[in-house]
Amino acid sequence: MDLKMLIFLTLATQSFAANDSVQGFGNLSPTSNCDVVALGEALCDKRIEVVEEKLKGIATLVSQNKQLCEFQIKALRESGEQQKQICEHRIKEANQQISNALKTTQPRTYGRNVPEPVASNLMPLFPGSKYYISKEKMSWHLASTFCKSNGMELASIETEAENNAILGVIGNENPKESYWLSGSDYGSEGTFYWTGTGLKISGFTYFERRQPDNYGGNEHCLQFWSASSTLAWNDHHCHLKFRFICEVIENVL
Template identity: 85%
Template sequence: MDLKIWILFALATQSFAAVSSVEELGTLSPSSNCDVAALGKALCDQRIEVVEEKLKGVTTLMNQKLCEFQIKALRESGEQQKQICEYRIKEANQQISNAQKSAKTRTNGRNVPEPVASNLMPLFPGSKYYISKEKMSWHLASMFCKSNGMELASIETEAENNAILGVIGNENPKESYWLSGSDFGSEGTFYWTGTGLKISGFTYFERRQPDNHGGNEHCLQFWETSSTLAWNDHQCQLKFRFICEVNENVL
């Protein structure tokens, strides 16, 4: 056999062996004429396709893991929000429970403690009243009311006046009761110290009162008259019963 022909035959045999070792390369076209360069390019292309397929699989896996991670994060976030919400509801319910258990009546940030609160009487719409059995000077009576979350009573309408009289007049008409009225610093002009308002419009003064008898009567009270109780100015240091008032709107 001619040497040239033998060499070409050997090269062709090696090329076909290389092609057959590549998976899924396929059969060469008869027109390739055993082109070594074409064989190399085909082999390279096949390898690139294999790598690309593997990359596609990795990318798909990465996207799946990322999606699973995001779902997990959302679930955890939702669980945290649920726990926070439940905690807030629990706290709110606890506050409500504490308020319901409290035996104190509130007004302007102060407390009306027991047993004073249990003795409050709703004599007139919008207010409750504490009618004392104790006797004190006007100043001490005022301090007692304030320290228990109330004020000495301020009477601003005839209806309110009649409601209070209906209780104290029937209980013991011979007792006198301090109210919040005073003319300290404004001689002859009385103000309700419980509200800061001037006593005007409705009044219930006894005839010829207030008279500042002896120049030393500056505090207002329900005073026993011949037939009933009426308003009168009296000496503030004297001890009488008293009436405290608390506004129901701020209880």
């Protein structure tokens, strides 16, 4: 083969290969295998779908929490209302019991009636009370027993007006006599209580100067003291015999 023929065949082969290559590329479609825009849009739509699903889940959770919160609030309100009703019912019952007690309770005379002839000697010296001023002399304990057995208690003096009312009688009758009262510091040395009422002696007092002094270490009972020019209060030995004053409270429930 001469040189010319070799060059012709070479050129012809190259031309055929080129045409074949061009025709191959000409058959490709922009959307068949490599549509990047479409793929991006699809991916974006998928992400949006996932987010929307998450949002739906969050919204559902929020709704459930809201319902739970409302249920709890409702339960608390109902519980509070029940407690209120229970409390009101208890108060109503307590008031009814008090009302019933008031209807059936008689005026207090320490649970007993004052018999004759003691009752005929009672003196209305102070509003709400009557007093028995004895002429008998007894120890503090026997005087207390006498008062109790006759529906009374040893007198408890709680105001200046009451004190003056009693002094107005015993001071004029016989200022040289001493009279037992209900005051005592048994079991509470130095602190006196009215045993007739259970109240601590405080506020108004009428003790003689430098009294009470627990002289001899054994003075535990209170009296109007005749050694004083004004019959002031004094602590004394409980076993000694003196007159005494009983008190009965009237019209007090």
